[in-house]
Amino acid sequence: MVRVLEEEATLGMMPLVALVLTGTLFVVDPGHGTRFPDGRSLNVGAVSKSGIREAAVTLAVGERLAALLRARGARVVLTRSFARPYRIATNKNRDNRARAALANRLGATAFVAVHCDASLDVAARGTSVFWLKPNSATLAKTIRHKLAPLALGESQFRARDLAVTSEAIVPAVLVELGFITNPAQARTLTNSAFQEREATALADALSERFGNHAEAAR
């Protein structure tokens, strides 16, 4: 039993140690959080009955993801950050397209948008991964695989024409981290340890898809 666990631990550690992200650039997009120039809210995102704001959860997870990726050697550009939590725009769709267009302009390795799902059905639960173009399908599958152990369930996994997935030329996914309208999932989404697990799942998927074995040996 102990021997098996040790072997599993060793095997489990290897990809994290060996895969580095040197030479990669990711655009991480914490969903929503856009204001009109006069300060009124333009794109607020979902709000749970208990007052949890999607835009706050996506920003926290996005910043954690950025930190994990940077620690592995990647360059990361956030479309919103703790330092600059609000985007300024006058049109929600155009602003979402601009987020993906930034990744195109920078020639990013990939674009990752993070969101929280919402439903009138409080029992609705699970993560979703959306992509559109064929260059994004492998990343979407890898993220799905890494999110599965979090046991949030799966809501949707499919190609979907969204502002960001349609605008992006670089590999692009939109991830729903869980349902903010489901009381149990809202608790996990606001738990900092769980936010770290979600961010780690995404970082591990990006490492698996875009990581470089050769760099680690140098």
Ligand SMILES: [Zn+2]
């Ligand atoms: Zn959203």
